[in-house]
Every structure is written in structure tokens, then in C-alpha cells.
Amino acid sequence: xxxxxxxxxxxxxxxxxxxxxxxxxxxxxxxxxxxxxxxxxxxxxxxxxxxxxxxxxxxxxxxxxxxxxxxxxxxxxxxxxxxxxxxxxxxxxxxxxxxxxxxxxxxxxxxxxxxxxxxxxxxxxxxxxxxxxxxxxxxxxxxxxxxxxxxxxxxxxxxxxxxxxxxxxxxxxxxxxxxxxxxxxxx
Amino acid sequence: xxxxxxxxxxxxxxxxxxxxxxxxxxxxxxxxxxxxxxxxxxxxxxxxxxxxxxxxxxxxxxxxxxxxxxxxxxxxxxxxxxxxxxxxxxxxxxxxxxxxxxxxxxxxxxxxxxxxxxxxxxxxxxxxxxxx
Numbered sequence: 645x646x647x648x649x650x651x652x653x654x655x656x657x658x659x660x661x662x663x664x665x666x667x668x669x670x671x672x673x674x675x676x677x678x679x680x681x682x683x684x685x686x687x688x689x690x691x692x693x694x695x696x697x698x699x700x701x702x703x704x705x706x707x708x709x710x711x712x713x714x715x716x717x718x719x720x721x722x723x724x725x726x727x728x729x730x731x732x733x734x735x736x737x738x739x740x741x742x743x744x745x746x747x748x749x750x751x752x753x754x755x756x757x758x759x760x761x762x763x764x765x766x767x768x769x770x771x772x773x774x775x776x777x778x779x780x781x782x783x784x785x786x787x788x789x790x791x792x793x794x795x796x797x798x799x800x801x802x803x804x805x806x807x808x809x810x811x812x813x814x815x816x817x818x819x820x821x822x823x824x825x826x827x828x829x830x831x
Numbered sequence: 832x833x834x835x836x837x838x839x840x841x842x843x844x845x846x847x848x849x850x851x852x853x854x855x856x857x858x859x860x861x862x863x864x865x866x867x868x869x870x871x872x873x874x875x876x877x878x879x880x881x882x883x884x885x886x887x888x889x890x891x892x893x894x895x896x897x898x899x900x901x902x903x904x905x906x907x908x909x910x911x912x913x914x915x916x917x918x919x920x921x922x923x924x925x926x927x928x929x930x931x932x933x934x935x936x937x938x939x940x941x942x943x944x945x946x947x948x949x950x951x952x953x954x955x956x957x958x959x960x961x962x963x
Contacts, residue, residue: 711853712846720842727835747834765836766843773844778851785852789841801855828832 647710654702662695669714676715677722679791680739690725694718719789738791745812746788749819750828765828772822776815783808784815865957872953880946887939 645664653661670691677690697717707713726739773781779801786797798808 709846709850712849715849716842720839723835723839743834743838746837750832750834750837762836762840763843765832765840769837769840770843770845773848781848782852782855785841785844785848788838789844789849790852800852823832 651702651706651710654699655706662699665695665698665714666691669711672711673714673718676718676790680719680722680726682739686725686729687722690718690722693721693725697721719791738793741793742788742791745816749816749823768822768826768828772819776818780811780815783811787812869953869957873950876946876949880942883942884939887942 645668647668650661650664650668653664673691673694674687677687677694681687681690694714694717698714701717705713723739773784776784782801783797783803786792786800787794792800794805794808794812797803798805801808803811
């Protein structure tokens with residue numbers, strides 16, 4: 645079933661919408677959640693939460709790209725769940741590495757207090773990614789949005805693991821400069 | 832700001848860029864596909880050309896067997912004529928041989944030219960001439 649048809653089912657409040665969403669995007673959402681949670685039961689619960697959230701926001705929202713829309717919801721819910729239940733356990737997986745790498749991007753200055761608006765930060769990140777060369781933008785997105793491991797990114801983009809790692813280092817340095825310029829400092 | 836907030840802020844990245852990541856196909860894969868397609872097309876053309884040339888060769892042997900033997904071994908052919916044909920018949924045959932031209936040779940040459948031009952066209956269409 646096409647995305648437009650699935651969205652129409654949501655607008656008609658037809659429960660088949662959830663079934664069709666699961667058929668088409670169940671594996672995709674599960675892979676996003678799995679990279680963050682690394683636990684089958686948590687992933688299943690996260691998917692249930694995702695479908696419920698989608699059911700609640702459509703209508704009135706009409707997503708332009710349904711795949712990305714549902715992917716973002718899954719990612720947010722999975723990360724919330726990770727923070728709530730797993731932050732203290734630190735059981736490995738991509739998310740730990742990704743978060744540690746992101747820590748490098750945050751300019752360290754504990755003397756200055758900063759109030760950070762999440763929306764503002766999001767728009768800075770978006771602007772930063774838009775201004776990267778296409779391949780670098782894709783590597784960045786693969787690592788820090790989709791939480792994929794280096795080898796998966798390399799395989800998808802036709803690059804060696806070393807090449808991906810080196811590029812990521814360079815992007816993180818650029819991001820740190822940008823965040824410093826924008827006045828974002830470590831809290 | 833902490834790393835968790837930074838991770839969450841990736842949510843603001845445009846949908847188009849996120850979608851592009853899923854749709855991305857490395858250029859090397861496309862070039863490999865093009866090369867494979869050209870190789871496959873070339874093999875097909877060679878097989879077809881080989882079959883046609885073989886068919887044309889068979890026709891030459893069947894239709895012009897006498898001429899071929901005479902061209903290859905004129906002395907043996909002359910002996911054969913002496914033994915098997917009357918002087919008048921031999922004269923007629925020799926006249927025919929002198930007058931006739933080998934049409935199959937020009938057909939084969941033309942066909943090979945056609946095949947070569949087809950291969951060139953396929954290469955141009957797939958843009959491989961610039962790649963190599």
C-alpha cells in the first residue's frame with residue numbers, strides 16, 4: 645500500500661492504518677529502535693508506542709515523507725525509553741559510542757552558564773548539516789540520526805571504515821567550532 | 832548542553848536529507864552496473880555475429896564449393912576438370928569463375944562494421960567512453 649493511502653486510513657480513523665504501517669515500516673522502525681535499545685522486548689514496546697503516537701498525531705498532521713516521519717517518532721521514543729530505563733546500565737551498542745562521540749563536539753567551558761533552547765539547537769544542527777558537502781552530510785546523518793555503526797555507513801555509501809571514521813572526526817571538529825560560535829557550551 | 836540534548840537535536844535535520852541517506856547509491860555501483868551491461872551486450876553481439884558469420888561461411892562452401900577449391904588448389908581443380916568435364920564445359924566453368932565475385936566477403940565485412948558501430952553506440956549511450 646502506498647504511503648498516501650496509509651495516511652488516508654489514519655484520517656478516516658480506520659484501524660487498518662496501524663496494521664498497514666506495521667506491514668510496511670515495522671522492520672524499519674524496529675531497526676531504528678534496536679540500535680538504541682538493544683533489547684527485543686523494549687523494541688516491541690517502543691513500536692507499540694510509536695503506532696499509538698502516530699495514531700494520535702494523524703490527523704491533523706499530514707506527513708510529507710511518511711517513512712521519515714515515523715522514523716523520527718520511533719527514534720525519539722526509543723531514546724526516551726533508553727534514558728528512562730537504561731542510562732545507568734550502559735549495556736553497549738551503538739548508542740553509547742554515538743553519545744560519547746557527540747560529547748566531543750560540546751565545547752567545554754563550565755564557567756559560563758548557558759540556557760539552551762532545544763528548537764534553536766535543532767535548527768542550528770539542520771543548518772550545519774545543510775552546509776556540509778553531500779557525502780559528509782549523509783555520513784553525519786547515518787551516524788548521529790540513524791545511529792548506525794561505521795561499517796554499515798561505509799557499506800551503504802561505498803566507503804572504507806577508515807574513511808568514514810576520518811570523515812566523522814573532521815565533521816565533529818567542524819560541529820564543535822560551529823557550536824562554539826553559536827555560544828553553546830557544555831553544561 | 833549535554834550529549835543527550837545534542838543527540839535529540841538531530842531530530843531537526845530536514846526530512847529530505849534523511850531520505851537521501853536511504854536512497855543513496857554509490858557511484859561505483861552504478862559504474863559497475865554499466866560495465867556489466869556493456870560486457871553482457873558485447874558478449875551477445877559477439878555470439879550473434881559468430882553465428883551469422885558461420886552461417887554465411889556454410890553458404891559459401893555449399894554454393895561456391897567449386898570456386899573455393901579452384902582458388903585454393905588450381906592445379907588439382909584443373910585435373911578434376913580434365914577428368915570429369917568436357918573441354919567445352921570446362922571453358923564455360925572457368926569463364927564463370929573469372930566473372931563471378933565473392934559477395935559473402937563484402938557481406939561479412941559490412942556485418943562486422945555494423946557490429947562495431949553498435950558496440951560504439953552502446954558505449955556512448957552508457958557513457959563509458961568518458962569513464963575509461
